[in-house]
Amino acid sequence: MNLGANYLEDGRCEFLVWAPQADRMELKISGPPDQLLPMQRRERGYWRAVVEEVTPGTRYRYRIDGEKERPDPASYDQPEGVHGPSQIVDHRRFAWEDGKWHGMALSEMVIYEVHVGTFTPQGTFDAVIPRLKELHELGITAIEIMPVASFPGERGWGYDGTYPFAVQNSYGGPEGLKRLIQACHREGMAVVLDVVYNHLGPEGNYLWDYGPYFTDRYRTPWGEAVNFDGAYSDEVRRYFTQNALHWFKNYHVDALRLDAVHAIYDFSAKPFLQELAEQVHEFSLGNSRNCLLIAESALNNARIIRPPEIGGYGLDAQWSDDFHHALHTLLTGEDLEYYIDYGHTGDLVKAYREGFVYDGRYSHYQRRRFGASSADRPGHQFVVSSQNHDQVGNRMLGDRLITLAGFEGAKVAAAATILSPFVPLLFMGEEYAEEAPFPYFVHLGDPDLVAAVREGRREEFSSFHHTGEPPDPQSETTRESAVLNWEDRHEGRHRAMRDFYRELLRLRRAHSVFSRQEKENMEGFGLESQKLIWLRRWQGAREVLCLLNFSEKVAECAFPGRRGPWRKLLDSSEGQWYGPGSELPDRVEGKCRLKMAPRSCVYYDLE
């Protein structure tokens, strides 16, 4: 039985809601005239009603114990926002044409993270569609959509959603999202959807009235933790596992990105994440479609991506923040907050070879030893990026890497990420050197909450040694500042950056050293004094030497490859990529000294 309002085979609509502590539940269907229908109690705290004649688009609420009228926790649509009634959606009606689409393996993915509200001036799903073809031609194979579950107001990042089954109306609602996914699949692109299972937003969260969805046994940074291991947690888990399956079933998404799983507090013998993975993979097998789960995790614990046979939870992949931080600090020299733990060339080499940098090493930021080794996990289980909504947006001004590391630095970052043995993720716009910031913004209705968010942002950055004030998160202009300047992509250095990305993505596909994510076939070394890294990578008889110069000076070094001859594959400092020009030879045979431009990278292929 599915939660929410679902049409049965015979056209009747079944309403199912979990309210284990209620004595009476009624379904109130909006009229005119309004109808109040009794619901029947089912086992384990569920309540059910079946309605004969009700059309999609009808609005409804539940009435709890004859008193509170509340939207459906599993509402598919909140057309009037988070405080309004729920609306019936008939998911069978959408004309899917992607029957031949069977999903995508992680190893094929190049992910492009999109915030629907700022990717285009319109800020809608439909407005994304015309841009897909170009992205695909560039080499992007998957779109990752930041959370769309209904959140308060007209704009926001989406992580404070309160209707995990619904789709933000200002983006275009359920139909809009389906059209976008349909278009992606038509284009041959996969869709990753960002979902938040660690908390629900504070505004418009009526789950408290229904049942013990939350627990006070643990604390999260965002309020009370979801009840994943206490009394009644089976049904709380079911709410979220059904949610995951809902996106795969009704929206044909290909993967879910699970937000901040480190805030899913769960000490049970069979953790929620493991149960979720089992159910999603069972669905995947049963439907001959690749359905994947990718976790954002700050635990540095590869247990979550190991198979259950060796004690893992069986998720498919996870983000590697260590990779980002190691790369970011080499490019920016930043050392505040968590960046204090990175900044050495050896960190990035370790990230390349093992995944996690912090594998039990002492973290000065956390003031404890942190993490455990992930060296046993294959490269395709890690999603890496040189920037993403978090790393950009959590800065006071939301500045992108290009603002911090410059054009040449951004090219090194792109190469380091795309030609890594991991799954690369691009943040929308980085491919053409977009400079619009991505600051934090909300659109809350509750003035107390608005004040709290403003104060929170101010406080956060008072400790970050910043001068100035963060942009007002509630202001419409803050969102507007984040809208991409998409037309720029054809011009000058923007165009050169796109060409560079295209070439990187082509190499990643075409060159066997890059096309397989085998981090084992690699050796590397960091020349700390020069901020220079070299990596030797191989696949069968093929071999590539990668040199990355992160310093702002010319780097001089002996060519680290043996044998030869070597042919230059890619050189970021060349004029064709809008670089300052290169002094590196096209071909190397025998001993040779290299002189690399500041912030540049070069790749040599063994002939």
Next chain:
Amino acid sequence: MNLGANYLEDGRCEFLVWAPQADRMELKISGPPDQLLPMQRRERGYWRAVVEEVTPGTRYRYRIDGEKERPDPASYDQPEGVHGPSQIVDHRRFAWEDGKWHGMALSEMVIYEVHVGTFTPQGTFDAVIPRLKELHELGITAIEIMPVASFPGERGWGYDGTYPFAVQNSYGGPEGLKRLIQACHREGMAVVLDVVYNHLGPEGNYLWDYGPYFTDRYRTPWGEAVNFDGAYSDEVRRYFTQNALHWFKNYHVDALRLDAVHAIYDFSAKPFLQELAEQVHEFSLGNSRNCLLIAESALNNARIIRPPEIGGYGLDAQWSDDFHHALHTLLTGEDLEYYIDYGHTGDLVKAYREGFVYDGRYSHYQRRRFGASSADRPGHQFVVSSQNHDQVGNRMLGDRLITLAGFEGAKVAAAATILSPFVPLLFMGEEYAEEAPFPYFVHLGDPDLVAAVREGRREEFSSFHHTGEPPDPQSETTRESAVLNWEDRHEGRHRAMRDFYRELLRLRRAHSVFSRQEKENMEGFGLESQKLIWLRRWQGAREVLCLLNFSEKVAECAFPGRRGPWRKLLDSSEGQWYGPGSELPDRVEGKCRLKMAPRSCVYYDLE
């Protein structure tokens, strides 16, 4: 470097204490005259002082930031109680004579749980010693000592200790414990020590003044959780891992029983328990002594006892509450609180064959699916009992199983436990049918705490459908009521019970079906309508049929064994065990009907 006050090779005494947030630390040595010595700051928040001439028995405190004078968190002795000064102990002085003792394998252990304060009228370690020989001759191979870390007052269970490295003075202090352990080893018996790492008691807990030992991110039933995974947790972990090693090194204990590990909240990638197991096993290897860790865990998660290679934490064994509850409910018919989840013959059969009964099954008590399978773990990794301090003492009146299930029932319980494929644990006195209760008692100094504990006990049992009041936990007579009536053991049914235990323990050692803890070589069945269980167990060519009748009626059934002939090994209803007499044949060949006395068990051996 060791925490606490430790003599160096050259006879000087080194004081080491962790106080990461202090600006100044001083060592105050009690005189006359008192001496105040400065301490030097070391890395990671430690402070050190070395004193030239100071004798064992000298008392001291630390002075924090020139203000608070506090006992040592790693004090080895608190001769004036939890609020008094710490006292220097020279652990090198004890004349150990157990150089040939190398510990004991779990498979050899038959554990006898002792509460030092009530095992004898004197309530001391020394008073235990004269009883060891007799216990060993009965077949007991290991003594488990309830917590001895210094706790408030003169009496208590010991779970609210506040000096994990010290030894309760009213029991006889450090020397007393060493003498007891020496005597055990001389007798050929191992020692298991119960230690509490999940919280510290509320009275006499000065750790707050020293550093972030606790966290408010999680809640325990007993107050704030220990900080095992937050900032500074490396040193908090070190405090407890050093504590474990302290008992193995300075006291020659053979195993630690880790109290309630489910209240050790820890989401780190390398959990504290895994780190503890590594360090203890490293010590074990380095010293050619078997040093073991046995967890009390309510998680039903075999991960904690799996080896790290398959994702486990590597502890050696754990208690199986499921076994107890399944057995207890069959014998008593109780169904309140957590007993609601048990009571079927199939539960006990499952416990025998797999370890955990709750392996993901829905628990009505917990209102969620609970646990994961432990079927892959060998029998010697589970410690089972038909009663223990918790199961007896957590009852309002502290009544033992014999009070609830009667003499015949207690014999069935003994057989079920001792002839299980697990490590049996006996609660002191059960071997001679002791009837003294074991109620909860304390001896606190703080009147508010006394009132809170009294109220807590009253509240706890108001919900347990009890009539009457629990005994006053603070009263001396409550402790006195728990003192064993040791002299009874020679008389009548008490003596018969001892003889029965002796025979069970002999069978466990001598019969190859029982001497190996192979729960795989077993099939079983519960006849629910008759409350009868039969188990067939084998080892090589040997085979035993076990029949347990839990009902209060005569049970009639066909002899469930094939082939034959079968010879009766043991029959609890026989007169020699003070039973009502048996109608069961000594020998069975071919088909046969059995008529088992109420609450009885019989074991047949394939000839």
